[in-house]
Amino acid sequence: MIAHEFNIPAERLPALLCAMPKAELHMHIEGSLEPELIFALAQRNGVALPYADVEALRRAYAFTNLQSFLDIYYAGASVLLKEQDFYDMAWAYLERAAADNVVRTEMFFDPQTHTARGVDIQVVIEGLHRACVDAEAKLGVSAALILCFLRHLSEEEAFETLEQALPYATKFIGVGLDSSEVGHPPEKFAKVFARCRELGLHLVAHAGEEGPPAYVWSALDVLKVERVDHGVQSAKDPVLMARLAKDRIPLTVCPLSNLKLCVFPDLKQHNLKTLLDAGLVATVNSDDPAYFGGYMNENFLQTFAATGLTAQHAWQLAANSFEGSFIDDAAKARYIDRLNETFARFAG
Ligand code: ADE
Ligand code: ZN
Numbered sequence: 001m002i003a004h005e006f007n008i009p010a011e012r013l014p015a016l017l018c019a020m021p022k023a024e025l026h027m028h029i030e031g032s033l034e035p036e037l038i039f040a041l042a043q044r045n046g047v048a049l050p051y052a053d054v055e056a057l058r059r060a061y062a063f064t065n066l067q068s069f070l071d072i073y074y075a076g077a078s079v080l081l082k083e084q085d086f087y088d089m090a091w092a093y094l095e096r097a098a099a100d101n102v103v104r105t106e107m108f109f110d111p112q113t114h115t116a117r118g119v120d121i122q123v124v125i126e127g128l129h130r131a132c133v134d135a136e137a138k139l140g141v142s143a144a145l146i147l148c149f150l151r152h153l154s155e156e157e158a159f160e161t162l163e164q165a166l167p168y169a170t171k172f173i174g175v176g177l178d179s180s181e182v183g184h185p186p187e188k189f190a191k192v193f194a195r196c197r198e199l200g201l202h203l204v205a206h207a208g209e210e211g212p213p214a215y216v217w218s219a220l221d222v223l224k225v226e227r228v229d230h231g232v233q234s235a236k237d238p239v240l241m242a243r244l245a246k247d248r249i250p251l252t253v254c255p256l257s258n259l260k261l262c263v264f265p266d267l268k269q270h271n272l273k274t275l276l277d278a279g280l281v282a283t284v285n286s287d288d289p290a291y292f293g294g295y296m297n298e299n300f301l302q303t304f305a306a307t308g309l310t311a312q313h314a315w316q317l318a319a320n321s322f323e324g325s326f327i328d329d330a331a332k333a334r335y336i337d338r339l340n341e342t343f344a345r346f347a348g
Contacts, residue, residue, distance in 0.1 A: 008311035009348045016346045017300040017314055021338045023104040023321035024097060024285055024296055026229050026252030028148070028178065029128060030077045030110055031288025032093035041079035041088070050075070061291055066210050066261050067180055069291060077113050086127025094135040094143060096289075100296040103335060104142045104325050107132075108176055111161055112150045121164045129171040144326065145172040146204065149192065151184040158192045166199075173326055174202025176229065177219075181211040186219040193223040202326050204252075206230055210263065213237035220249065227252060227324055232263065234280075235271045241278050250281040250324030255303040256294045257287035267306035276313055283321045315343060 008016060033041075035054040042049050051057040057076075063069040080086060090107070097105050109128055111121050125145070132143035147165055149158040165172070175196045177189055186193075186205050193203055207219035209230035216234050219225045220243070231251035234240045244251065255270050257263075264270045275282040284303065289295045294302065300317075303309065322335045 006311055006315065006343045006346075007348050008343070008346050012346050012348075013304065013311055013314065014301055016311065016342070017304060018297045019101060019346070020314065020318050020342045021101050021103045021335055022296060022318045023106070023283075023325045023335070024102045025106050025227065025250065025283055025321060025324055026108070026254055026285035026287060027093070027105065028073075028108045028110065028288050029090055029093060030080075030113065031073060031292075032096070032290050033076050033079075033089055034092070034290045037089065037092060038076050038079055041085050045079060045081045045085070047079045047081070049079070061260075063261055063291075069261055069288070070179060073288065073291060074113055077110075078117065080114060081117075081119060081123075083123045083127035083130075086124055087131045090128045090131035091134065093289075094131060094139060094141055096295050098135075098139040098141050102141060102296055103338070104322070104327060104331075106144050106146055106173070106326060108146050108148045108178065109172075110148050110150060110178065111165060112153060112157065115161065115164065121161070122168065125165065125168040125171050129168075142327065142331075146174045146176050146202070147172045148176040148178040149189060150179040151177050151188065151206075152180045155189050155192055158189060159195070162192060162196065169199070169201075172201075174204060176203075177205035177207075177223070178229070181206060181209055181215065185211070185215050186225075187222045190222050193225075197224060202226055204229055208233035209258075210261075213240050216240055216244075220247075225249075226326075230254065230258075232258060232271055232275070235274055241280065244281075245279040248281050248323075250283055250320060251275060252285050252324070253282050254285045254287035254292075254299070256292045256299050260292040267302060270303065270307055272303060273307050273309055273313070276309075276316060281320045281324055282317070283324055284317050311343075311346075315339065 035057045135141040135143040204227045205219040206229040208216040227250040
């Protein structure tokens with residue numbers, strides 16, 4: 001894809017970041033559960049929560065690393081029991097995404113978080129999928145699902161989850177790998193990813209969020225992923241950077257997540273610009289927006305304000321999001337046309 005030269009006055013950049021069409025490639029639907037919805041679902045389902053109210057829950061959102069977040073995130077998901085709960089959660093996110101001019105989203109879900117509590121995988125997938133279908137019809141947002149295996153559990157349990165999910169295989173487009181990274185390298189899941197590859201599923205994995213560049217290498221070479229989720233630690237390894245650039249492997253970067261989980265001490269020190277300037281297919285994403293203080297546009301606005309990225313970077317990030325998505329080439333070209341039309345409207 002050819003980068004475009006646009007003459008965008010600096011004062012128009014924030015509005016342009018919000019208005020430009022974009023794809024979101026890294027968000028966990030359970031991470032979009034706002035405290036208000038957690039309490040509403042708890043009441044609807046008679047689930048007791050260890051927090052007095054919404055404010056008390058929000059006060060607990062002071063994370064020091066990935067694990068300190070995951071403990072609260074899994075507790076929040078305990079209110080999800082019925083198909084309508086999964087629908088309502090996904091619909092709330094999809095409406096919010098549409099407001100940020102997200103035109104395509106590939107949403108992660110964690111079935112094991114729910115099946116471990118006795119919720120049937122059918123309930124999870126049908127509820128989420130119905131919201132995706134409605135998003136296309138009612139919001140004009142193209143939405144798809146990616147099933148994530150929890151890496152703190154065993155590969156055998158991942159295989160069991162895959163078996164349970166296969167009757168609904170038309171309702172998700174790929175598999176991913178998430179949860180506690182350090183100590184659970186990608187190669188732990190080599191066999192189940194090989195099976196998913198045979199099945200024709202798309203493959204992605206979290207790697208290099210807190211874990212070392214070696215985990216990104218094994219996500220690429222052992223799991224054979226098409227995208228790397230986070231991947232920011234790759235900047236420590238110049239040979240890996242060259243490989244990611246050469247093979248145009250997208251990195252789904254999540255700046256506000258990295259800030260809240262202390263991967264970078266502040267946004268000014270985030271390495272997104274380094275990744276883009278090295279020619280990597282980096283993208284901006286919200287990860288767990290209800291927990292990290294912002295949906296897509298907030299991620300763009302805060303990151304650009306802190307790091308001095310330009311309109312050219314904005315175009316590149318949006319174009320990368322379409323290039324990295326699992327839509328066909330004709331759809332990618334249509335979205336790039338819409339992107340260029342938006343930039344032309346903002347040009348001086
Ligand atoms: N699950 C939800 N958010 C996650 C993240 N940022 N890293 C790993 N697993 C996750
Ligand atoms: Zn994530």
